[in-house]
Amino acid sequence: MFTGIIAATTKMHVSKQSPQGLVLTFATPDGWDDLQVGESIATNGVCLTITAIREHEYDCEVIPETLKRTSFGTSLPTKVNLERALSASGRLDGHFVQGHVDDIGTASDINQDDGEHRLTITINDPYRKLIVYKGSITIDGVSLTIAAVENSSFSVALIPHTLEHTTLGQLAKGDTVNLEFDIIGKYVLNSVQPILTSHASA
Numbered sequence: 248m249f250t251g252i253i254a255a256t257t258k259m260h261v262s263k264q265s266p267q268g269l270v271l272t273f274a275t276p277d278g279w280d281d282l283q284v285g286e287s288i289a290t291n292g293v294c295l296t297i298t299a300i301r302e303h304e305y306d307c308e309v310i311p312e313t314l315k316r317t318s319f320g321t322s323l324p325t326k327v328n329l330e331r332a333l334s335a336s337g338r339l340d341g342h343f344v345q346g347h348v349d350d351i352g353t354a355s356d357i358n359q360d361d362g363e364h365r366l367t368i369t370i371n372d373p374y375r376k377l378i379v380y381k382g383s384i385t386i387d388g389v390s391l392t393i394a395a396v397e398n399s400s401f402s403v404a405l406i407p408h409t410l411e412h413t414t415l416g417q418l419a420k421g422d423t424v425n426l427e428f429d430i431i432g433k434y435v436l437n438s439v440q441p442i443l444t445s446h447a448s449a
Contacts (some may be wrong), residue, residue, distance in 0.1 A: 249289045251341035251383075251390020253328045253413045255279070260304055266309040269319075271295075275303050276329065287346065289330040291414070292388035292425040293317050294346025317348045318387075319421040327369060328373060328388040328413050341390030342383040348425045349433075351375050352386070354418045364405040365394065367396040368417065368424060372399060375429040389413050392393055 255276035262271050273290070275282065282305055286297045295307035314320035333339070356367035368386065370378070378384070378401045384392050389409065395402040410416035418424070 248333050249294075249330050249344040249346055249388075250333055250337075250339055251330070251344045251385045251388065253330055253389055255329045256326055256412070256414055257329055258326055259324060265308060267308050268314060269308070270298070271307050271309055271319075271323070272304055273307070273327065273329075275300075275305055279331075287332045289344070289388050290333075291318070291324060291327045292344075292346065292385050292427055293319065293348055304361060316351075317425050317429045318351050322421055324414070326414050326417070330388055342385075343430050344385050344388075344390060344427060345430060346388075347369075347427060349377075349428050350426045352424050352426045354420055354422045354424060356402075357418065359416070364410060364416070365402050366405055366418065367400050367402045368426070369400045370426065372429065374426075375399065377432050379429075379432065382432065383429045385425075387414060387424045389415060 257276050259275045260270050260272040260274055282297060282300055284297055284300060287294050288297060290307065293313060295306050295309065298308050299306040309319055344349060350371055352368040352370050354366060355369040358365040379397050380393055380396050384391050384393055384403065386403065391403040393401050394404045405415055
């Protein structure tokens, strides 16, 4: 379980093919000397497991299903957002994040007028019902609040701290991002959808 509060960014050193898919090698952030093999790390919002640790770097394996469901399958980033799993005594500063990517979105507009940095993401139609004004969304692992909703897109406002300490400030139009929708909203929709469907067909 994660919160969407990014603890560090780091560079991807290299990627190589493996029998299981891809092995990604990341630079170990300063102060992360206690990493352990088997530990889960949210990497651009994707829950990855550490499979090997060396001096100043560590490996994670990415299987074909992950490549299919995340932006890693279309374009491997050179820099990623990182969050370690939430400890039982930690503060829940963002919202409940699983590290299970639901969809790949596209940065369709980046507006920096009037001193505000607003990012617009286009999504696939089936997920529109999970977007709620002022609700929570995770973009490349970053917990954000939805500032506006359109038919097939939504916007978030990025504060200077987020721009400085995550990779979102480096996005360009057309870039793909990993999206995880609010887990509570998904459970609610899953519960009420059969009822709505039965009423609609009655």
